[in-house]
Amino acid sequence: MRVVIVDETASRAAIIREGLAAIAGCEVFVIGNRHGLIAQIGEIAPDIVLIDLGNPSRDVLEEYFAVSRALARPIAMFVDESDAETIAASVEAGVSAYVVDGLAANRIRPLLDLAIGRFNAFARLQKDLDAAKGQLAERAMVDRAKRILMDDRGLSEPQAYAELRKTAMNRNRRIAEIAEALVTAHQLMKGN
Numbered sequence: 001m002r003v004v005i006v007d008e009t010a011s012r013a014a015i016i017r018e019g020l021a022a023i024a025g026c027e028v029f030v031i032g033n034r035h036g037l038i039a040q041i042g043e044i045a046p047d048i049v050l051i052d053l054g055n056p057s058r059d060v061l062e063e064y065f066a067v068s069r070a071l072a073r074p075i076a077m078f079v080d081e082s083d084a085e086t087i088a089a090s091v092e093a094g095v096s097a098y099v100v101d102g103l104a105a106n107r108i109r110p111l112l113d114l115a116i117g118r119f120n121a122f123a124r125l126q127k128d129l130d131a132a133k134g135q136l137a138e139r140a141m142v143d144r145a146k147r148i149l150m151d152d153r154g155l156s157e158p159q160a161y162a163e164l165r166k167t168a169m170n171r172n173r174r175i176a177e178i179a180e181a182l183v184t185a186h187q188l189m190k191g192n
Contacts (some may be wrong), residue, residue, distance in 0.1 A: 050112070
């Protein structure tokens with residue numbers, strides 16, 4: 001596992017590194033400079049990012065939230081103090097674990113596991129949501145195609161669907177693909 005520690009304070013980074021030392025096969029990289037952070041992390045291609053901010057200003061937090069949004073990886077963030085607004089912003093930005101006043105070597109492994117687990121659970125939910133949205137879009141396209149066939153050829157809804165299905169089977173395509181082609185052709189013919 002490749003782990004990036006982002007920490008401008010060497011002594012605090014050492015605490016995290018100590019907590020990671022017990023994990024077999026763990027490759028640790030420490031980034032101490034915020035300049036070009038996304039590019040630096042991208043070059044390393046870590047499995048997880050651990051960010052220690054201590055007492056960050058709002059501007060620094062916003063900068064790290066931008067980093068969090070840009071990365072498709074689990075992120076655990078350590079801060080010394082926080083408020084409800086900052087916690088909500090971190091969750092919105094995609095931080096998998098937000099730890100307030102909890103930087104200790106013995107807590108690193110469980111927090112790592114938590115961040116990875118939450119990230120994976122969220123990724124599964126996002127995948128399911130994307131699939132559902134895709135199915136709804138396909139269904140809407142099929143409904144539009146049926147409406148075109150019903151209006152232009154005077155077919156009933158079951159007849160229009162049967163026509164789409166038959167064409168899809170004959171051309172070895174999905175019904176949604178045939179529906180999309182029909183809607184596109186109809187729009188071209190109508191000049192829309």
